Ligand SMILES: [Zn+2]
């Protein structure tokens with residue numbers, strides 16, 4: 001039995017989208033390329049195969065920014081909400097905070113944990129990864 005799609009939007013509501021479960025992962029990313037554009041200590045991401053992701057309105061308000069050789073980030077050009085990051089052609093990373101409903105899993109790990117902001121205090125038992133890839137054991 002397929003669960004209903006999970007809707008999401010930017011802050012102003014001009015851009016709406018949805019994902020279909022199941023997701024591929026969920027985790028907290030502490031890298032500076034996530035922290036700065038989101039204005040946050042870390043960003044909690046999930047991801048779905050591209051065919052389970054769709055923009056439902058406001059496609060014309062989405063602005064893309066190539067943030068590295070591998071990644072393109074997308075945000076609302078009206079309100080500035082960061083919503084998506086694509087590093088592989090067939091997968092879409094979605095900021096969990098942009099979703100309006102629950103997904104099929106809780107955050108599973110911290111990535112780029114050794115790059116975290118020095119004010120970030122984490123007291124959970126989730127695995128902490130880092131190094132060059134952000135996913136190496138620390
Ligand atoms: Zn917006």
Ligand SMILES: [Zn+2]
Pocket residue numbers: 029030031032033034035112
């Ligand atoms: Zn990151």
